[in-house]
Amino acid sequence: MKHFFLGKLTAHDLPHHWYTIGATCFMLVSLLAIAVIVIKTKRWDWLWKEWLTSTDPKKIGTMYMIFAAIMFFRGMLDAGMVWLQQAIAADSQGYLTATHFQEIFTSHGDIMVFFVTMGFFFGLMNWIVPLQIGARDLAFPFMNSLGFWLTVAGGLLINFFFIIGGHFGNTGWLAVAPLSQLEFNPHTGVDYLIWSLQLSGLGSLLAGINFTVTIIKKRAPGMTLMKIPLFVWLSLCGMILIISAFPVLTATTFLLWLDRVMGMHFFTTGSGGNLMMYWNLIWMWGHPEVYILVLPAFGMFAEIVSTFSQKAIFSYVSMVCAAVSITLLSYLVWLHHFFTMGAGANVNSFFGIVTMLIAIPSGVLVFNLILTMFKGNVIFTSPMCYSIGFIVIFTIGGMGGLTLASPPADFQTHNSLFLIAHFHSMIVGVALFGIFAGTTYWFPKIFGFKLDERLGKRAFWLWLIGFFVAFMPLYLLGFAGTPRRIDHYEASTGWQPLYIIALVGFVIIVAGVLTQVQQLFVSIKERKKNLDTTGDPWNGRTLEWLTSSPPPFYNFAVIPSVKSPDAFWEMKKSHQRPEKKYENFEMPKNTGMGIYISIFAFLFGFAIVWQIIWLAIVGLVGSIVCIILRSLDEHTEYELTAEEVEKMEKARVTG
Amino acid sequence: MKQFKFSLGICAVIVGLLAIFYVLQHEKTLITHPKGTIALSQLWVITTNYILMLIVVIPTFIALFMIAWKYRAKDPKANLAKEHPPSLLKQMSIWLIPLPIIAVMIFLTWKTTHELDPYKPIKSDVKPLTIQVVALDWKWLFIYPEQGIAAINLIHFPERTPINFRLTADRSPMNSFWLPQLSGQIYAMTGMVTPLHIMADGSGEYVGRAAEINGKGYAGMTFLAKSTSQEEFEKWVAEMKRSPLRLSEKIYTELSHPSIDHPVTLYSHVEEDLFNTIVMKYMQHPTKI
Numbered sequence: 001m002k003h004f005f006l007g008k009l010t011a012h013d014l015p016h017h018w019y020t021i022g023a024t025c026f027m028l029v030s031l032l033a034i035a036v037i038v039i040k041t042k043r044w045d046w047l048w049k050e051w052l053t054s055t056d057p058k059k060i061g062t063m064y065m066i067f068a069a070i071m072f073f074r075g076m077l078d079a080g081m082v083w084l085q086q087a088i089a090a091d092s093q094g095y096l097t098a099t100h101f102q103e104i105f106t107s108h109g110d111i112m113v114f115f116v117t118m119g120f121f122f123g124l125m126n127w128i129v130p131l132q133i134g135a136r137d138l139a140f141p142f143m144n145s146l147g148f149w150l151t152v153a154g155g156l157l158i159n160f161f162f163i164i165g166g167h168f169g170n171t172g173w174l175a176v177a178p179l180s181q182l183e184f185n186p187h188t189g190v191d192y193l194i195w196s197l198q199l200s201g202l203g204s205l206l207a208g209i210n211f212t213v214t215i216i217k218k219r220a221p222g223m224t225l226m227k228i229p230l231f232v233w234l235s236l237c238g239m240i241l242i243i244s245a246f247p248v249l250t251a252t253t254f255l256l257w258l259d260r261v262m263g264m265h266f267f268t269t270g271s272g273g274n275l276m277m278y279w280n281l282i283w284m285w286g287h288p289e290v291y292i293l294v295l296p297a298f299g300m301f302a303e304i305v306s307t308f309s310q311k312a313i314f315s316y317v318s319m320v321c322a323a324v325s326i327t328l329l330s331y332l333v334w335l336h337h338f339f340t341m342g343a344g345a346n347v348n349s350f351f352g353i354v355t356m357l358i359a360i361p362s363g364v365l366v367f368n369l370i371l372t373m374f375k376g377n378v379i380f381t382s383p384m385c386y387s388i389g390f391i392v393i394f395t396i397g398g399m400g401g402l403t404l405a406s407p408p409a410d411f412q413t414h415n416s417l418f419l420i421a422h423f424h425s426m427i428v429g430v431a432l433f434g435i436f437a438g439t440t441y442w443f444p445k446i447f448g449f450k451l452d453e454r455l456g457k458r459a460f461w462l463w464l465i466g467f468f469v470a471f472m473p474l475y476l477l478g479f480a481g482t483p484r485r486i487d488h489y490e491a492s493t494g495w496q497p498l499y500i501i502a503l504v505g506f507v508i509i510v511a512g513v514l515t516q517v518q519q520l521f522v523s524i525k526e527r528k529k530n531l532d533t534t535g536d537p538w539n540g541r542t543l544e545w546l547t548s549s550p551p552p553f554y555n556f557a558v559i560p561s562v563k564s565p566d567a568f569w570e571m572k573k574s575h576q577r578p579e580k581k582y583e584n585f586e587m588p589k590n591t592g593m594g595i596y597i598s599i600f601a602f603l604f605g606f607a608i609v610w611q612i613i614w615l616a617i618v619g620l621v622g623s624i625v626c627i628i629l630r631s632l633d634e635h636t637e638y639e640l641t642a643e644e645v646e647k648m649e650k651a652r653v654t655g
Numbered sequence: 656m657k658q659f660k661f662s663l664g665i666c667a668v669i670v671g672l673l674a675i676f677y678v679l680q681h682e683k684t685l686i687t688h689p690k691g692t693i694a695l696s697q698l699w700v701i702t703t704n705y706i707l708m709l710i711v712v713i714p715t716f717i718a719l720f721m722i723a724w725k726y727r728a729k730d731p732k733a734n735l736a737k738e739h740p741p742s743l744l745k746q747m748s749i750w751l752i753p754l755p756i757i758a759v760m761i762f763l764t765w766k767t768t769h770e771l772d773p774y775k776p777i778k779s780d781v782k783p784l785t786i787q788v789v790a791l792d793w794k795w796l797f798i799y800p801e802q803g804i805a806a807i808n809l810i811h812f813p814e815r816t817p818i819n820f821r822l823t824a825d826r827s828p829m830n831s832f833w834l835p836q837l838s839g840q841i842y843a844m845t846g847m848v849t850p851l852h853i854m855a856d857g858s859g860e861y862v863g864r865a866a867e868i869n870g871k872g873y874a875g876m877t878f879l880a881k882s883t884s885q886e887e888f889e890k891w892v893a894e895m896k897r898s899p900l901r902l903s904e905k906i907y908t909e910l911s912h913p914s915i916d917h918p919v920t921l922y923s924h925v926e927e928d929l930f931n932t933i934v935m936k937y938m939q940h941p942t943k944i
Contacts, residue, residue: 179868184828184870269846269937318747359757377730378727379728407771408700408771409697411771411773472675476678494681
């Protein structure tokens, strides 16, 4: 009976460690504080109607950004705890137990990849993709809201082990089998990992489908495929990767869960299970995934460098070809993550060679950016600084990547801190720098005022210096034979000084993050000084700068027609603007259904982690019923007439 | 002020490069101080790749900074002279820049991957020594089938003699066997045998590690490898034979239970065919775990 109501839950699963108690208190107090503020200021109605139930991609984008930023602080705390442990754990256990240490880097990886990097990218794409292709909305506005809330549900679930359970997986971010099997991981930590990735993976898949369809179907008249802005092109490549790769993640982690709970033998050590199959499957998703994380950033850098060099990109065609070839090649390289499994020389060299081929389009990307600056008039704003930083770090990281791509070299550098340094070069130097550059660049479009430049540049320098101080020692530690993920080591190895330097680098990065927070607050406080009244603060080239900052909720009163990739630049040069001929059009209504479905999905995820069958059924049936109800609702849009639009446009100009 | 910051930056880069050089030449940097033929060749691959890449990367960096400096906007408002988009041929020419280097690297990869395949025995006049390795939670068991002895977390082998490792695992997830100064990694997995061939150039002591996360005892799963002259190795084997401990099936079952920081243990006798029994255990159906 008890098992029916509570599943595997016992009193022992309530918080009783210092970190679970601390995190639980922190989460409850924050929730309480937000609730008090909302109730005191009577903002609940506003919050619900204007934000939470919104189907406006600009608002969903902002919510993605806020969510990703919150998760970023969680992930950063994890990084700090890992580095601190490693800096002090020479000839001692440090301040963390081995299992706790392993849980921390596991959640660091999952949070940074699924919720921070992807969250920020979806946020930026929601902000900018419709504006750049001259669309009023995404193809499926409700699906957009649902995708966001499912990601939030996943993010909640990944942090929920603090409150109930006390354990996360200690398997590394990919939950590698057989370490993630029940035999080696009997507590529910791995289940939390699996189901939070299931929920957020579903959210990402929905977003991927949505953006792909939007980019294919909703472009402004005249915008052929070879005239869409590069950020949109590279996002499209990323989204196609999501559509084709994420189902693999869903299936693989689901099979792992069947192994764990249903006693099946897909990836077990005995009884015909094949542990190597898990590695193949998870990396068939995992390698495209890392390109999902960097492709949109490449696109942002292309646009930023072009705008601030005040010159068209050197070779638009090459850029698109490079993006498409990276997309295709990314499916063919997964085995380079485990050359050391002993596949044999022919297989290993095939995957090594394909991996090296990726260096060609990557090189083209870099040369393209440099040649765009050539003979330009380069303005060094902070997004431009991040772009230069990106080129430097990406090249250094790429050299590490090519080293790892050669199987004999990989045997020595695999699973070492050299590898850690390589992929952090890519994730920090490309993805995060792209996110910072893109956010600074497009912030005035969404909020109507620029971010403070002086603090932005200071943050850039702290990030850049911090990056080198934190990650260069890791490259060297790799050469010193340091495996990744170790919680303590012998002092005689001589690793400690390098670990300490890395920790100093982390402190510098934290100073950079705090500067960014300060930058945000100062910019909001002094927004009058940095107001953007023109809608075009950077002398931009693409369509998003045509409309006002912030844009009206319908983005464009009149959909412009497009003649070149730099559509807005052409309009400015020829002094032509779209005619003010207003037409009737339809806009999506707000809906809370995304939230309801995600609440049920969260309940389902939580229940299935603890094997509470009745709650799992409630969650599953509830979410399905909600989806059916939503499908039966035929009044999901309302019409704006030409007169209403004209009235609003006039009010905006005078007001 | 600007000039001061600029020189400070240059100084920081120089100090950084010197520090990198200092660490790489330091004897505790194991990979740049190989003591065996395989590790030496692997270091050669790493170095050659880096030199090849730097041929492109250094000019790229110089071009990047020179262009960024030369074309910085003195007057941000200044409109550029009319833009002339480069011809398609010119645009596509940037694909040629990385091509030759990548071609050389691909050729090298094919060649060295086959030469340094861990499955490939090392050519030598000396008769090779076989050592079977079993990764257990969280210790390494080394079995010398020819000598009939075994040791935990310690291997001893003669110098300039090819060593044929055969690796597997038991009741442990995936493991990676790594002796940085002698060779790169190879995985040890349950129900499977992976080979690895190494040869030490001289006598010495080397630290080996597990390099794939496998649970809470992961960081402590280290072992010591000693290479000595043939005579000293034979002396060691004779000494081992006097050890009172024998690795019977019962003792092995106890041993296969998880333990952290297991001390070095020497066994004078090993159950015959123990290694194959361990591997085959996972082939049978159903397995009791």
